[in-house]
Amino acid sequence: MHRDDELPLIMALDLDTLADARKTLNLVRGKLDYVKIGPRLFALGGVHFVKEMVDYGFKVFLDLKLHDIPNTIRLAVEAFGGIGLWSLTLHAAGGRRMLEEAVAARDRMGSSMKLFGISVLTSFNEEVWSEATPGCPMEEALRQRAWLCDDSGLDGVVCSPLDLPVIKDRVRPGLLKVVPGVRLTSLGDDQTRIATPCQAIKNGADYVVMGRPIYKADDIESAMNVIGDSIREGLKG
Template identity: 80%
Template sequence: MNRDSLPLILALDVDSLATARRTMDVVKGKVDYVKIGPRLFALGGTSFVKEMVDYGFKVFLDLKLHDIPNTIKIAVEAFGDIGLWSLTLHAAGGRRMMEEAVAARDKMGSSMKLFGISVLTSFSEEVWAEATPGCPMDEALKKRAWLCGDCGMDGVVCSPLDLPIIASVASPDLLKVVPGVRLTPGGDDQTRVATPCDAFRNGADYVVMGRPIYTAPDIDQAMSLISQSIQEGLSK
């Protein structure tokens, strides 16, 4: 990773393309990476993605693809030539699905990174147990992280609290992308959170932050505080 670039991915989880464009105007020159999720992709499609790429941002397309291997293969083929920095897939899709994705990407000669979603940061232990009875979350995290590396994926997306578990099984070369990062605890749907400083001290390569930036009364001040926290964590 290029440490000259702030390892912060702005989660552009806003309601409209117009708001997204205004936000990107404000943060241009402050962040290099932007996450586009299902809502904005539904509204703007690949045209909006290409617009952000042309505007100079590295786009992290967070669609969390999860389907049969051939369906994922042809999806990766479609996404591989639009200029994405990265694309997410659910590691729960299994070995063959991820291997097909990696093979399709590599056959195209695309530089697009592929990240495996481990366990969503909105999951508490209780919610996890309800959806996945009989499988401890820690065991799923370990197996999914190891599988991402073994299948040739570029990295894994995990909660900041899961970083020590991921590090116990994953190669150091496996990039760790960490959502659920806050300067202070917030009343939203993220349940397993940490500060940027703590995330980097525990092994994060990139952190994902959205609402703490674009809902801040003073975005410049918020970016300054976040940058300070990141630099403190990187100076471990």
């Protein structure tokens, strides 16, 4: 869980270049603690870039959504567990054995790295979901995957803000909920299941993930202030 004086905001660095990422981080340094690195920046900068962010004092959420056979995931977790990550994502669709292998590998290392399970991507709506997964209602998959992440020993689950009420009765209260798809207003982009920071926190999010509303803002500091106010309003209950 985050500290009382720590804003539970993870900034998604979904930027085109390492230079853009560094420039943005310099603007928000001291204003937030958590940053999310996805596939593009990791492909460009690798472990060196991750360690650079850690050295800057950021808590790095490496969002690679690992999904493979259990032994391959075990080897990956062993490699990632020693580079100073705050957290790493795995896809819940990989199943129990894969998730448990990841937890066991992390624990054998004595690493403090958190493991979060991806439930269903926030870009999915019912139509897109049924095309990719015919015969299984998205809500049922959400509930089952959240329970599986919890039962397999993961630290948390990643889900849409609109999914929080759906999974609430399927997971223990202490399971961390990391919530992307958070917007101050709709941007008309590829996120379809969204909510404001205040709504997400009130619905049970422990951390909210926001990228474009921050780094595409005309005034990043003002955007951070508005987002912070919305989160703090949600924390009041």
